[in-house]
Amino acid sequence: MPTSTVEDYLKCILVESQASPGARVTTGQIATALSVAPGTVTSMIKALAKSGLVSYEPYSGVELTREGRELAMHVLRRHRLIELFLVEVMGVDWSEVHAEAELLEHAVSDRLIDRMDEMLGRPSVDPHGDPIPDARGRLEEPDAASLVGCPLARALRVVRVTDQTPEFLQLAEREGLMPGSELVVASRSEAAGTVVVEAADGRQVSLGYRAASRIQVAAPE
Amino acid sequence: MPTSTVEDYLKCILVESQASPGARVTTGQIATALSVAPGTVTSMIKALAKSGLVSYEPYSGVELTREGRELAMHVLRRHRLIELFLVEVMGVDWSEVHAEAELLEHAVSDRLIDRMDEMLGRPSVDPHGDPIPDARGRLEEPDAASLVGCPLARALRVVRVTDQTPEFLQLAEREGLMPGSELVVASRSEAAGTVVVEAADGRQVSLGYRAASRIQVAAPE
DNA sequence: AGGAGTATTTTGACTACTCAAAAATAGCGG
DNA sequence: CCGCTATTTTTGAGTAGTCAAAATACTCCT
Numbered sequence: 378m379p380t381s382t383v384e385d386y387l388k389c390i391l392v393e394s395q396a397s398p399g400a401r402v403t404t405g406q407i408a409t410a411l412s413v414a415p416g417t418v419t420s421m422i423k424a425l426a427k428s429g430l431v432s433y434e435p436y437s438g439v440e441l442t443r444e445g446r447e448l449a450m451h452v453l454r455r456h457r458l459i460e461l462f463l464v465e466v467m468g469v470d471w472s473e474v475h476a477e478a479e480l481l482e483h484a485v486s487d488r489l490i491d492r493m494d495e496m497l498g499r500p501s502v503d504p505h506g507d508p509i510p511d512a513r514g515r516l517e518e519p520d521a522a523s524l525v526g527c528p529l530a531r532a533l534r535v536v537r538v539t540d541q542t543p544e545f546l547q548l549a550e551r552e553g554l555m556p557g558s559e560l561v562v563a564s565r566s567e568a569a570g571t572v573v574v575e576a577a578d579g580r581q582v583s584l585g586y587r588a589a590s591r592i593q594v595a596a597p598e
Numbered sequence: 599m600p601t602s603t604v605e606d607y608l609k610c611i612l613v614e615s616q617a618s619p620g621a622r623v624t625t626g627q628i629a630t631a632l633s634v635a636p637g638t639v640t641s642m643i644k645a646l647a648k649s650g651l652v653s654y655e656p657y658s659g660v661e662l663t664r665e666g667r668e669l670a671m672h673v674l675r676r677h678r679l680i681e682l683f684l685v686e687v688m689g690v691d692w693s694e695v696h697a698e699a700e701l702l703e704h705a706v707s708d709r710l711i712d713r714m715d716e717m718l719g720r721p722s723v724d725p726h727g728d729p730i731p732d733a734r735g736r737l738e739e740p741d742a743a744s745l746v747g748c749p750l751a752r753a754l755r756v757v758r759v760t761d762q763t764p765e766f767l768q769l770a771e772r773e774g775l776m777p778g779s780e781l782v783v784a785s786r787s788e789a790a791g792t793v794v795v796e797a798a799d800g801r802q803v804s805l806g807y808r809a810a811s812r813i814q815v816a817a818p819e
Numbered sequence: 820a821g822g823a824g825t826a827t828t829t830t831g832a833c834t835a836c837t838c839a840a841a842a843a844t845a846g847c848g849g
Numbered sequence: 850c851c852g853c854t855a856t857t858t859t860t861g862a863g864t865a866g867t868c869a870a871a872a873t874a875c876t877c878c879t
Contacts, residue, residue, distance in 0.1 A: 382836065405856060414838050419858055421836080436844065436857060466687070467713050477707055484705035486698055492688050603866065626826060635868050640828055642866075657827060657874065 379430075381483035384452045385411060386421055387430060390441055391449035395518060401438030450514035455482040455490050457503035457510075462493045464504045471504045471555070472546035505546075506537030506556040506593065524572050524589035529562050537593040545591065552582045559597055600651075602704035605673045606632060607642055608651060611662055612670035616739060622659030671735035676703040676711050678724035678731075683714045685725045692725045692776070693767035726767075727758030727777040727814065745793050745810035750783050758814040766812065773803045780818055 379387075389410050393402045404418040411418070426433040430445035441449060459478040463469040469477065491512065494500075502508055510516040521536050535558045538549055549555055553576035563573045563581060572589040574582050584592075600608075610631050614623045625639040632639070647654040651666035662670060680699040684690040690698065706714075712733065715721075723729055731737040742757050756779045759770055770776055774797035784794045784802060793810040795803050805813075 380835075403856085404858085413836090415857065416839080416859075417837055424835085463710075467710070467717070469710070469713065473709075477710060480705040480707070481702070484701040486701070488694075489684075489688070489690070489698060492690065496688070601865075624826080625828085634866090636827065637829075637869080638867055645865085 379448060382421070383425065383430070384448070384483055386418075386425060387441065387445055387449035388452045388456070390431065390439055391446065391453060394441065401440050403438045407439070447514045450510045450516060452482055453516075454510040454512070454514070455485055457507055458490055458493050458497070458500075459485065460503045460505070461497055461500055461509070465497060466493075472543040472550065474504060475541040476543075502537075502556075504556070505539070505541065506535070507539075521593035521595050524562060524574060524584065524592045524594060525565075525586055527562060527594050529564065532559060532561055532597050533594040534559050534597045535592060536595045538591060539593065540588075540591040545588070548588075549592070552580070553577055554582070554592055560594070600669060603642070604646065604649075604651070605669070605704055607639075607646060608662065608666055608670035609673045609677070611652065611660055612667065612674060615662070622661050624659045628660070668735045671731045671737060673703055674737075675731040675733070675735070676706055678728055679711055679714050679718070679721075680706065681724045681726070682718055682721055682730070686718060687714075693764040693771065695725060696762040697764075723758075723777075725777070726760070726762065727756075728760075742814035742816050745783060745795060745805065745813045745815060746786075746807055748783060748815050750785065753780060753782060753818050754815040755780050755818040756813060757816045759812060760814065761809075761812040766809070769809075770813070773801070774798055775803070775813055781815070 386407065389407055390402050393406050393410060394400070404422060405415060407422075408415045408418045422431060422433050422439055425431045425439075425445070429442055430448065431439045431441055433439050456478045459481050460471075460474040463474040463477055464471050494512070500509060508516055508518060519536075527533060535554055535556050537556060538546065538554070540546070552574075554560065554574070559577045561575045563575045565572045570586045572584045572586065574584060574589075576582060607628065610628055611623050614627050614631060615621070625643060626636060628643075629636045629639045643652060643654050643660055646652045646660075646666070650663055651669065652660045652662055654660050677699045680702050681692075681695040684695040684698055685692050715733070721730060729737055729739060740757075748754060756775055756777050758777060759767065759775070761767070773795075775781065775795070780798045782796045784796050786793045791807045793805045793807065795805060795810075797803060
């Protein structure tokens with residue numbers, strides 16, 4: 378049985394490698410993401426490599442093995458189902474569910490997860506639009522355009538928000554930029570690094586490139 | 599922030615001291631209840647004493663301090679609310695909820711616990727009839743009679759089942775001895791150490807004294 | 820009171836995780 | 850190809866929890 382620390386490392390490696398596909402994940406990246414000292418990551422990674430969960434070449438980064446990826450997928454599934462459960466069934470604010478799920482994902486049994494899945498109608502995405510791996514650990518990662526790369530002056534729908542900080546999520550909620558919301562990108566300024574968005578209620582919001590890149594959109598319906 | 603191990607020790611000391619009021623809890627008792635080696639308990643207890651959560655006199659047992667008791671009460675509250683939530687909201691079998699709650703009680707935030715409490719209508723007992731401490735850690739422990747000490751040939755109602763093993767709980771369910779069930783104690787044999795109970799459906803069940811003492815009853819309604 | 824037997828504590832060691840700080844390495848600019 | 854900087858790894862040490870087995874203390878019986 379993997380410890381919850383091991384689960385955290387694997388999940389972290391999975392999401393980091395999804396964020397930049399093709400590249401190996403560096404120990405520094407992991408240290409930052411998990412808020413631990415760099416040396417801690419190195420020794421942990423060596424332990425994971427010994428257990429066959431990652432492949433590791435010193436100074437060149439880490440990659441999940443098939444077994445490690447499967448485990449990480451299950452943790453991710455638990456995390457995202459719990460998030461959705463908290464929002465849909467328990468009425469928790471979507472800006473708070475990430476932190477709650479971070480703890481619960483290590484404590485909830487597979488039976489309970491399946492019960493949640495059933496209660497929620499076998500959903501495919503969590504409250505942030507992140508796809509939920511199925512019970513066999515399969516996941517298709519849709520590649521949607523972000524507010525930085527999408528066409529202008531076209532009706533669009535938010536499908537995913539890839540920033541889990543409560544502050545960002547509260548902003549998104551306030552400005553009508555949650556998954557499902559409709560919007561139009563009014564303009565972009567390369568020089569200023571801003572994107573001006575018109576939400577469904579007609580209000581205009583200006584976002585920096587970093588923030589804009591965290592919001593993914595698709596054609597309405 | 600106490601670790602989940604500390605929470606387990608405190609909760610264990612609390613329930614053991616409730617089971618035999620007045621007596622100090624021995625390290626051996628704790629070791630058995632938590633399935634750890636006796637020496638482990640001794641060193642853990644010394645750490646708890648240093649943190650001011652228990653008072654400890656070598657060879658004479660342990661007692662919770664006010665602070666330790668408060669903490670233990672909160673853990674017990676979490677545990678029992680989670681059990682009820684799992685049964686009422688998620689439809690989990692009552693014989694399984696104890697084990698689930700054992701893990702979840704360390705991972706659920708206070709906010710979520712309060713949300714559960716609200717959803718369940720501020721309940722006073724869990725699915726086994728165990729009383730739920732309130733948000734301030736207060737608890738009244740009703741002293742009901744068990745099937746060993748109650749009157750014979752009188753209509754009674756099960757109010758509490760004080761054995762959390764799945765096997766026992768499944769038996770109780772099968773034989774109609776869950777909290778709320780009505781029954782009559784038909785006879786008792788001191789010599790054989792058995793109690794014969796007639797459940798609501800008319801079936802008779804014979805229980806050993808140990809099992810009978812685990813089922814508490816009160817007058818119907 | 821003297822043992823015998825049981826419960827408890829001590830000892831020494833191990834796993835899992837962590838950090839700070841020193842040492843090693845990679846990759847770049849010249 | 851040499852040196853500089855940033856990153857990574859190593860080293861040494863500490864915390865939390867655990868066990869097996871030896872040592873100690875209690876208790877009860879004769």
